[in-house]
Each structure stands twice: as structure tokens, then as C-alpha cells.
Amino acid sequence: MARHLLLPVVMLVISPIPGAFQDSALSPTQEEPEDLDCGRSEPSARIVGGSDAQPGTWPWQVSLHHGGGHICGGSLIAPSWVLSAAHCFMTNGTLEPAAEWSVLLGVHSQDGPLDGAHTRAVAAIVVPVNYSQVELGADLALLHLASPASLGPAVRPVCLPRASHRFVHGTACWATGWGDVQEADPLPLPWVLQEVELRLLGKATCQCLYSQPGPFNLTLQILPGMLCAGYPEGRRDTCQGDSGGPLVCEEGGRWFQAGITSFGFGCGRRNRPGVFTAVATYEAWIREQVMGSEPGPAFPTQPQKPQSDPQEPRENCTIALPECGKAPRPGAWPWEAQVMVPGSRPCHGALVSESWVLAPASCFLHPSSSDSPPRDLDAWRVLLPSRPRAERVARLVHHDNASWDDASDLALLQLRTPVNLSAAPRPVCLPHPEHYFLPGSRCRLARWGRGEPALGPGALLEAELLGGWWCHCLYGRQGAAVPLPGDPPHALCPAYQEEEENDSHWSLLCQEEGTWFLAGIRDFPSGCLRPRAFFPVQTHGPWISHVTQGAYLEDQLTWDWGPDGEETETQTCPTHTQHGACGLRPEAAPVGVLWPWLAEVHVAGDRVCTGILLAPGWVLAATHCVLRPGSTTVPYIEVYLGRAGASPLPQGHQVSRLVISIRLPRHLGLRPPLALLELSSRVEPSPSALPICLHPAGIPPGASCWVLGWKEPQDRVPVAAAVSILTPRICHCLYQGILPPGTLCVLYAEGQENRCEMTSAPPLLCQTTEGSWVLVGMAVQGSRELFAAIGPEEAWISQTVGEAHFLPSSGSPHWPTGGSNLCPPELAKASGSPRAVHFLLLLTLLIQS
Numbered sequence: 001m002a003r004h005l006l007l008p009v010v011m012l013v014i015s016p017i018p019g020a021f022q023d024s025a026l027s028p029t030q031e032e033p034e035d036l037d038c039g040r041s042e043p044s045a046r047i048v049g050g051s052d053a054q055p056g057t058w059p060w061q062v063s064l065h066h067g068g069g070h071i072c073g074g075s076l077i078a079p080s081w082v083l084s085a086a087h088c089f090m091t092n093g094t095l096e097p098a099a100e101w102s103v104l105l106g107v108h109s110q111d112g113p114l115d116g117a118h119t120r121a122v123a124a125i126v127v128p129v130n131y132s133q134v135e136l137g138a139d140l141a142l143l144h145l146a147s148p149a150s151l152g153p154a155v156r157p158v159c160l161p162r163a164s165h166r167f168v169h170g171t172a173c174w175a176t177g178w179g180d181v182q183e184a185d186p187l188p189l190p191w192v193l194q195e196v197e198l199r200l201l202g203k204a205t206c207q208c209l210y211s212q213p214g215p216f217n218l219t220l221q222i223l224p225g226m227l228c229a230g231y232p233e234g235r236r237d238t239c240q241g242d243s244g245g246p247l248v249c250e251e252g253g254r255w256f257q258a259g260i261t262s263f264g265f266g267c268g269r270r271n272r273p274g275v276f277t278a279v280a281t282y283e284a285w286i287r288e289q290v291m292g293s294e295p296g297p298a299f300p301t302q303p304q305k306p307q308s309d310p311q312e313p314r315e316n317c318t319i320a321l322p323e324c325g326k327a328p329r330p331g332a333w334p335w336e337a338q339v340m341v342p343g344s345r346p347c348h349g350a351l352v353s354e355s356w357v358l359a360p361a362s363c364f365l366h367p368s369s370s371d372s373p374p375r376d377l378d379a380w381r382v383l384l385p386s387r388p389r390a391e392r393v394a395r396l397v398h399h400d401n402a403s404w405d406d407a408s409d410l411a412l413l414q415l416r417t418p419v420n421l422s423a424a425p426r427p428v429c430l431p432h433p434e435h436y437f438l439p440g441s442r443c444r445l446a447r448w449g450r451g452e453p454a455l456g457p458g459a460l461l462e463a464e465l466l467g468g469w470w471c472h473c474l475y476g477r478q479g480a481a482v483p484l485p486g487d488p489p490h491a492l493c494p495a496y497q498e499e500e501e502n503d504s505h506w507s508l509l510c511q512e513e514g515t516w517f518l519a520g521i522r523d524f525p526s527g528c529l530r531p532r533a534f535f536p537v538q539t540h541g542p543w544i545s546h547v548t549q550g551a552y553l554e555d556q557l558t559w560d561w562g563p564d565g566e567e568t569e570t571q572t573c574p575t576h577t578q579h580g581a582c583g584l585r586p587e588a589a590p591v592g593v594l595w596p597w598l599a600e601v602h603v604a605g606d607r608v609c610t611g612i613l614l615a616p617g618w619v620l621a622a623t624h625c626v627l628r629p630g631s632t633t634v635p636y637i638e639v640y641l642g643r644a645g646a647s648p649l650p651q652g653h654q655v656s657r658l659v660i661s662i663r664l665p666r667h668l669g670l671r672p673p674l675a676l677l678e679l680s681s682r683v684e685p686s687p688s689a690l691p692i693c694l695h696p697a698g699i700p701p702g703a704s705c706w707v708l709g710w711k712e713p714q715d716r717v718p719v720a721a722a723v724s725i726l727t728p729r730i731c732h733c734l735y736q737g738i739l740p741p742g743t744l745c746v747l748y749a750e751g752q753e754n755r756c757e758m759t760s761a762p763p764l765l766c767q768t769t770e771g772s773w774v775l776v777g778m779a780v781q782g783s784r785e786l787f788a789a790i791g792p793e794e795a796w797i798s799q800t801v802g803e804a805h806f807l808p809s810s811g812s813p814h815w816p817t818g819g820s821n822l823c824p825p826e827l828a829k830a831s832g833s834p835r836a837v838h839f840l841l842l843l844t845l846l847i848q849s
């Protein structure tokens with residue numbers, strides 16, 4: 001019903017634009033008499049980066065209300081007509097009913113009594129037929145008022161430009177509105193109309209700026225009928241809620257409306273000036289809509305025509321570069337601020353704008369009375385690089401959650417006098433909430449809070465960001481969804497090149513295109529788990545910019561997500577055990593470590609066996625490799641971790657331990673195949689040393705399995721050979737029952753059988769469908785196909801190694817145990833020959849199904 005009622009209204013109000021882009025198609029002659037005085041304002045005299053307007057300065061500015069609140073701006077062009085933007089009135093391609101809107105005229109502050117202001121109902125809203133979305137232009141609308149506005153000093157119409165009117169590149173004009181004062185930061189009470197001076201940008205300049213990859217790596221085509229105004233460096237702009245409002249330029253003592261606030265990318269961002277609807281382009285369309293209404297809008301002749309073509313720098317525009325985050329060299333941070341509070345150690349923070357320093361709130365909270373920080377700000381000083389004197393502090397603003405949430409342990413200090421930005425001091429860049437620091441980003445740790453005295457000059461902690469999956473899953477909960485790129489991460493994990501000093505607090509600076517961002521603060525107090533995870537700063541971007549009104553939030557500068565950047569499937573974290581994460585493999589690329597549980601076991605200086613890290617103090621190896629037959633003495637054994645990578649990590653990531661004891665299970669008869677090596681001290685989890693998972697019931701269902709070994713025992717480059725594990729029955733039959741119980745037989749994938757050398761006794765691993773790696777066996781001496789199973793030794797392993805990561809058994813084991821002992825006669829004959837086995841296996845499977 002409602003739809004049918006709406007239809008005629010829509011048809012009535014949408015009209016075509018006759019000759020919209022042809023100059024003066026319907027223009028009257030220049031000598032046309034003007035019957036309405038326009039564009040005059042009281043001779044007194046947000047918008048982003050703007051300030052409060054004086055009452056009466058912009059008497060044509062109106063506020064358009066819908067549902068009881070301000071939605072858009074508009075301008076009075078005639079007693080009964082208001083000009084605004086089409087997108088203000090459209091939802092899902094449909095025009096909202098005019099009756100739902102009202103126009104406030106003569107308002108200054110929208111809070112409290114609206115003295116001198118009056119309201120008009122809207123009789124009709126007209127939008128060009130070819131309007132579809134803001135990026136495609138024609139974003140204008142005419143509102144026919146139900147009754148004429150009463151004109152007075154606070155309510156007057158603006159002049160409209162004729163199609164032939166030329167606004168010159170570089171002209172200073174003004175935009176006005178009650179819109180947001182920054183992205184997602186509404187105008188505060190008492191909602192005083194804001195004004196901002198913007199410079200007109202010629203089409204070529206604007207196109208040049210918008211062709212620079214910007215936020216979200218997007219660029220934009222500037223179309224005819226659009227006009228840009230603002231600055232390459234941003235920071236002054238219109239914003240959400242200003243739409244429909246006017247951009248006016250003074251010419252010959254009158255104000256002409258050059259543009260209608262239409263859209264932009266974010267607000268006040270670098271190289272992203274505001275885009276306005278060029279009013280002059282639509283002269284004919286406007287005239288046609290208002291035809292017959294008296295008095296209509298005024299289109300005065302341009303007082304002084306600029307000569308021929310307004311000169312504008314062609315093509316090559318001046319692109320603005322980030323003003324924040326430039327450091328002469330890592331470690332010489334021009335934003336490093338030391339806050340000196342009498343009676344306590346200096347607190348390290350970062351300069352984020354001309355007058356604000358960000359630092360941990362915990363520096364300033366009294367441990368005893370956490371909610372009443374000392375207020376003797378007079379005695380506080382801030383030391384900034386290259387400043388002759390210490391700065392004084394005007395104000396301290398705590399984050400609301402500062403005293404109970406470590407991730408929000410932040411405070412902002414306002415300096416009494418803003419500093420002039422130069423090479424130093426210079427603010428650090430802050431990320432927007434949607435920033436995605438790419439895995440592999442180059443980062444540094446910088447002092448934060450009550451840090452210890454400076455590190456040696458060479459000991460600047462260099463770090464590389466690890467992938468989100470790994471970081472999140474190492475710390476996150478099992479089954480938890482990993483935040484997608486562009487969603488705020490829960491944590492940022494850097495892999496350091498060197499061990500950090502224990503117990504100091506750090507912030508995480510990450511670099512993009514040579515520009516430094518403050519990416520994270522306060523590493524998690526996560527016990528000994530490495531890498532430490534940092535709380536992301538990007539979540540606090542809106543709070544910081546709200547408080548500081550001008551901190552340098554900078555766009556993401558690197559967008560090369562690499563080949564797998566596209567696949568943004570939702571990932572979840574694999575099962576954790578009660579001892580934390582196991583079997584997680586960091587993505588291959590940035591750090592280069594592929595197999596964090598693969599250990600080199602150097603035995604008595606004469607051979608190297610494979611070992612697998614089961615827990616911080618325990619490695620599992622094959623008995624036959626670490627203990628020579630018949631020998632009764634424990635040899636001298638060293639274990640190395642953090643070496644098993646395609647591109648080995650710097651020295652700092654490699655660890656070595658001595659073996660202090662070798663434990664064997666009690667077996668009757670045969671020498672047990674599996675040995676547990678106790679290390680001299682713990683190896684805490686890190687990207688280069690992380691324990692593997694174990695599975696009590698043998699092979700996890702649906703897993704894919706690999707023999708993980710070395711190409712050569714000398715160079716020890718890790719290689720994995722894909723295998724399938726045969727059912728116990730086929731295995732038993734192939735080997736005619738001569739196998740010790742708990743032996744697994746594998747079948748190599750085509751061409752994979754000779755990839756690993758076997759003297760080092762490599763492990764057999766399977767990756768579960770969730771992504772965890774599980775150790776299922778260790779090679780049996782003298783065989784490529786036989787492995788001693790881990791599952792049957794669960795009791796012994798968990799008794800010896802308290803922290804072994806046994807995954808919960810997921811119901812039925814992969815292979816049914818027991819079963820018939822009858823062997824297909826062909827299989828018995830074929831023992832040993834892989835090709836024949838393959839064939840027979842297929843045959844058996846076919847018969848079984």
C-alpha cells in the first residue's frame with residue numbers, strides 16, 4: 001500500500017535536467033532584472049578544523065530536520081526554496097516523503113531556545129532524474145517550502161551562479177554546517193554553526209589528488225558538475241551532517257553559492273578534499289524547477305569575469321605527504337616525550353599533535369587511590385626532542401577505562417603552548433580503526449611508560465609483525481574467529497630480532513613507506529609466552545582525535561597484501577589444550593620459520609637426530625638414533641630449536657639446551673622406540689619454538705599427514721613428504737605380522753618417497769582439519785615406511801611430561817583397531833613393493849566399499 005501511495009509523489013518530484021552540462025542552455029540574458037536581493041550578510045563576522053560562526057554571518061544556512069534531529073544542511077535561495085543535496089533524501093533509491101522533513105531557518109545554536117529562528121514544513125522535494133549515488137554526481141535537491149520563509153537579518157537568500165560563472169582555482173571560500181567536527185565525532189553542545197575557509201581546487205588538481213591511492217587504496221573520478229574545495233594536506237573539511245549545506249564565495253560584495261556539500265573520503269584526510277556539487281552547472285535545472293514562483297532565486301551576473309581561463313597548475317599537483325611519523329633514523333624518535341612528575345621516575349610517551357602527548361595512564365594514577373590522580377599539573381614538565389626548555393602541562397585527560405582495562409591504559413596531556421612542528425619535535429602517526437598492519441611489517445619497540453634507562457644504541461629492538469591468525473590463535477581462545485584484515489585486531493604480535501629486557505614496558509612502532517605509526521602499546525603480561533602481544537592503538541583512534549581535535553591519524557600507506565591478501569575467509573583458531581596453544585605454524589613468509597617444533601638433536605658430537613618439542617622442557621626423539629645399541633651410558637646431547645626454517649631467523653631466535661636425562665617407557669623385551677629428552681631449562685613458546693600437539697587416539701580424523709625430515713643430514717634443510725597412513729590391517733598383512741604392536745605404515749605420495757633422509761629418524765606428523773599439527777609417530781630404524789606410534793604411549797608421555805599437549809580425542813579413532821586378521825593373499829605376496837601396494841590398496845578399498 002505504502003509503495004503505491006509513494007509512487008506518484010516520486011514521479012512528481014523527479015524531473016530531468018535539460019542541458020545540464022551545456023552552458024546557459026536556458027539562461028536568460030545578462031540584463032535580466034533582479035527582483036531579490038541575495039548574498040548579503042551582516043557585516044560582522046564544524047565542519048573539520050573550523051570554528052564557531054558569528055550569528056547572522058550565514059543567513060541562508062538552514063538545518064534540515066527529519067525524525068526530530070538535524071540530518072543535513074541547506075541554503076535558502078528564495079523565500080520558498082531551499083537548495084540541498086539529493087543524497088540527504090534518498091534511502092535505497094527512493095525519495096523520502098517531503099512531509100517528514102522540516103526546515104529550520106535563522107538558527108545559530110541548535111541547543112536551547114531557538115531565538116529568531118523559525119520552522120517551515122516542506123511541500124515537495126525535487127531531485128534530478130539522473131541522480132543515483134553521490135560518486136556519480138547530480139547530487140542536488142530543491143525543497144519547496146509549504147509557506148515562504150520570513151526574511152530578516154538572520155534569514156536571507158544566497159546568490160546563485162549562472163552556468164557561465166567561473167570560480168577560480170585557489171579562491172578562498174567558506175563552507176558552513178552543523179556536521180561532525182571529525183570523522184565519527186559529532187559537533188559538541190551547544191551545536192553552534194561552524195564555518196571553515198576552504199580553497200577552491202581546479203578540476204585537474206582535484207583529479208590529480210584523488211588519483212593518488214588513498215584510504216582503502218581507492219581513487220575517484222571527478223565528474224562534470226563536481227567541484228572540489230579544501231587542501232592537499234587535509235585537516236580542514238566538511239564532514240557527515242554538513243551535506244546539502246553551502247560553499248559560498250564572495251564576489252563584488254555578494255556571496256555566491258559555488259557548491260553544495262556532497263561527499264568526500266573520510267573527513268579532512270590528506271589528498272582527499274571535499275567534493276561539492278557545482279551549482280553553476282545546474283542553473284538551467286534549478287530555473288526550470290522554480291519556474292513561476294515569485295520571487296524566484298537570484299542569479300546575478302558575475303561581478304568580475306576572470307580573464308579567459310582561470311589558471312590552474314596543469315596535471316602535476318602538489319601531493320601532500322604525511323606530516324607525522326618521520327624519523328631521521330630508527331631510534332631517533334622526534335615524538336619521544338618524557339613526562340616528569342615530581343616524585344616519580346620519568347614516564348615515556350609520544351607526541352601526537354602540536355599540543356598533545358599520549359602516555360600510559362598508569363604513570364599518573366596513584367596506586368592507592370586509583371581514581372584521583374594528582375592534579376598539581378603546575379609542577380609537571382614534558383621533555384621533547386630539540387626543545388630548549390621543558391613544556392608545561394595544561395590538562396590531563398584519562399581514558400575512561402584506564403584504571404581497569406590494560407588495553408586502555410592511556411592518558412592525554414595537553415601542553416600549555418603548542419609546539420611548532422619541525423624535524424623535531426614531530427608527532428607520530430596514529431592508525432585509523434580500520435588500519436591493517438600487514439604481516440611482515442617492519443616494526444620497532446620503543447620505550448613506553450616508566451621504562452628502564454635507555455638501551456644501548458645497537459640494541460634497538462627490531463621486530464617483524466606476525467600474521468593475525470598466528471598472533472590471535474597463540475593467545476586467543478580455541479574456536480575464536482580470527483579478526484579479518486581491516487577489522488580491529490585483538491592483539492599485534494611482533495617477532496623481535498633480539499630478546500627484550502624483561503619487565504620493561506614497550507610500545508610498538510610500525511613503519512609503512514618510511515612513516516612510523518604508533519601501532520601498539522603495553523605488551524600483554526602474558527607470563528613467558530613469546531612473542532609478547534601488544535594492545536592495538538587503532539581502537540583508540542577515535543578517542544584520541546576526539547580529545548585532541550587534531551592528532552595525526554594517518555591513512556594506511558601500504559596495501560600490498562600479497563597473493564593471499566585476497567582470500568579473507570573467516571578463520572577460527574584450532575583447539576587449544578589446557579597448557580595453551582600447540583601445533584600452530586606461523587605463516588611461512590615474514591619470519592621464515594616453518595617448523596617451530598622441529599629440533600636438531602646433536603648426539604655426542606657425531607650425529608644429528610630429529611627431535612620434536614612436546615613441552616617447554618621436553619623433546620621426543622627415536623631411541624635408536626639417540627642411544628647406540630647396547631650402550632648404557634647417556635651421551636652428551638645438545639638440542640637446538642629455532643633453526644628449522646627456509647630462511648633461518650637471526651641468531652636471537654635460536655636456542656640450545658643440554659639434555660639432562662633420557663626417559664624410556666618400561667617395555668618388556670624389545671627396546672622401546674620412543675625416548676623423551678629432558679632439557680636443562682625450559683624453552684618458552686615463540687614463533688621459532690612452539691610445542692606440537694599429540695592425539696591420544698592415533699590419527700585425527702580427516703587429517704593430512706607428512707614425514708618431516710631433512711634433505712641431507714649435514715645441511716638440515718627441512719622437507720616434508722606427503723604420505724597416507726595405511727590401516728592397521730593392511731599394514732599387518734604387508735609385513736606378515738612381524739611388526740611390533742603400535743607400528744604405523746605409510747605410503748608415500750607419488751615421487752615423494754626419497755625426499756627425506758632417514759638416518760636422523762624423522763617424525764610422522766598430521767595436520768588436523770582445524771589446522772593444528774599433531775605428532776603421530778617417529779621413524780623406526782632402517783625403514784622409510786614404518787613409524788613407532790605415539791598414541792599407545794599416552795600414559796607414559798603425560799606422566800613424564802606434565803605439559804604435553806594431548807588434544808581431546810574426537811570420538812572414534814581414524815582406524816578401527818583390531819578387526820579381522822585375515823589378509824588378502826595377494827597383499828602378503830606383495831610386501832615391500834610400494835607400487836604393488838598401491839595397486840592392491842586400491843583394490844582392497846574398492847572391495848570394501
Ligand code: ARG
Pocket residue numbers: 179237238239240241242243244261262263264265266267268273274275
Ligand atoms: N556525505 C556527507 C553528509 O551526508 C558529507 C561529507 C562531506 N565529506 C567530506 N569529506 N567533505 O553529510
